[in-house]
Amino acid sequence: MRMNDFGGYTVPAQGLYPFQWNWDSAIVSAGWAVFDEARAWEELEKLFSGQWEDGMVPSIVFHRPSNTYFPGPDIWGTPQKPSKSTGITQPPVAALSVRFLYEHTENPELAEQKLVSLFPKLLAWHRWWYKARDPENTGVVAILHPWESGMDNSPAWDESMKFPIDKLPRYVRCDLNHVDSCMRPTQETYDRYLTLLHRFKAANFYDPSRLYWISPFRVTDLCVNSILIRANRDLRWLALRLEKDDIVKEIDEWLNKGFEGFKQLWDEDSGLFKCKDQLTGKLANAPISAAFLPLFAGVATKEQADKLTHNLERWLGQVNYGVPSMDPEDHRFEPLRYWRGPVWIIMNWMISNGLRHYGYDELADRIKDDSISLTTKAGLREYFDPLTGDGAGGRNFSWTAAMCLAWLDRPAAIAIGHKMSGPKKHLNA
Numbered sequence: 001m002r003m004n005d006f007g008g009y010t011v012p013a014q015g016l017y018p019f020q021w022n023w024d025s026a027i028v029s030a031g032w033a034v035f036d037e038a039r040a041w042e043e044l045e046k047l048f049s050g051q052w053e054d055g056m057v058p059s060i061v062f063h064r065p066s067n068t069y070f071p072g073p074d075i076w077g078t079p080q081k082p083s084k085s086t087g088i089t090q091p092p093v094a095a096l097s098v099r100f101l102y103e104h105t106e107n108p109e110l111a112e113q114k115l116v117s118l119f120p121k122l123l124a125w126h127r128w129w130y131k132a133r134d135p136e137n138t139g140v141v142a143i144l145h146p147w148e149s150g151m152d153n154s155p156a157w158d159e160s161m162k163f164p165i166d167k168l169p170r171y172v173r174c175d176l177n178h179v180d181s182c183m184r185p186t187q188e189t190y191d192r193y194l195t196l197l198h199r200f201k202a203a204n205f206y207d208p209s210r211l212y213w214i215s216p217f218r219v220t221d222l223c224v225n226s227i228l229i230r231a232n233r234d235l236r237w238l239a240l241r242l243e244k245d246d247i248v249k250e251i252d253e254w255l256n257k258g259f260e261g262f263k264q265l266w267d268e269d270s271g272l273f274k275c276k277d278q279l280t281g282k283l284a285n286a287p288i289s290a291a292f293l294p295l296f297a298g299v300a301t302k303e304q305a306d307k308l309t310h311n312l313e314r315w316l317g318q319v320n321y322g323v324p325s326m327d328p329e330d331h332r333f334e335p336l337r338y339w340r341g342p343v344w345i346i347m348n349w350m351i352s353n354g355l356r357h358y359g360y361d362e363l364a365d366r367i368k369d370d371s372i373s374l375t376t377k378a379g380l381r382e383y384f385d386p387l388t389g390d391g392a393g394g395r396n397f398s399w400t401a402a403m404c405l406a407w408l409d410r411p412a413a414i415a416i417g418h419k420m421s422g423p424k425k426h427l428n429a
């Protein structure tokens, strides 16, 4: 963590990801909290220093230049706001971290002060999600780029990414200088990432009121939506501390709508939740590990939870280390390629945490134990091969380190996300 500290923000991995990434930083701040609280708050403040006027918190904030990542600030070309950044966002984990920091603080005065200054920023971001990404009031929000999901290369996007590729300015990828191409997205996938970027840039520099309507990629993603619901629960908990009753009511509305919205993502045939293409109305035919995240959100019914765990046990029976990012029996499963098979410790944390809330302690423990085995065996890698346990992708990876500190090294009762709160009717778990 100290090694990747670039001065108030932590890069996910040197070289490969040399800027401040949004959901990485939120998780990393929970790791800092375990041994340097002031630094933990600073991480979040630095992230929110990149917040846009309309409330969006960008997926990457480019605090200082680097030529080891593509696409960097010159390609994104966003106006200085106040730092340069991307024009898209990432899963809203930050409210979870603020609650974790606040609840476990050894310096209540500092925590109170930071909460008061960060709360309106968190609220503005959550409001942005509903305004900019659910203008049709469905209860669930849209992502407009695979990078927004955090699971960039997931097979869940394969169908929705079949839009025509635009004529692009010539470009050179940097990721392949750091990681073997067999682990990264294909060239065609990158062309589509870039097509979206350039179309959004042409829409008056990522104007949020236009992007939703013009994007050829518009998907209801399980990862963002589950995290948003869980983050709403923590934002509500924080609003209660600050005695902001009107805001509690506003959040309850989001939770009510969210419970309804998630119903359209359940696929009874497979016993899994699925992402949904909003433009075709079809569920994505891809059994991915985010299917289990509605447990983390607390929106799955008991019956759904039973079916999910049945599937999860089958998946775990096929690998040596869980949880693979896609069903290992699916023909598209690739144990080493980005989001198409490998294990991510942050996904394990969310799945294990959700299972525990639903009372599946044995499975929750198994996933935690696998995560300990993987990080012990292979080190702090970006992700891991579920068959061999080998590490892959970036090395000395910040959020993997943070997960060791804030989750794996701690008893469940004080780990990040130990408590799922909210009104009784919103607690299926």
Ligand SMILES: O=C(O)[C@@H](CO)O[C@H]1O[C@H](CO)[C@@H](O)[C@H](O)[C@H]1O
Pocket: 012, 017, 021, 023, 024, 059, 147, 149, 150, 151, 152, 153, 175
């Ligand atoms: O592949 C990339 O270039 C970037 C694009 O944002 O995405 C990967 O790395 C990020 C930093 O660790 C993570 O936040 C994402 O979840 C992960 O998929």
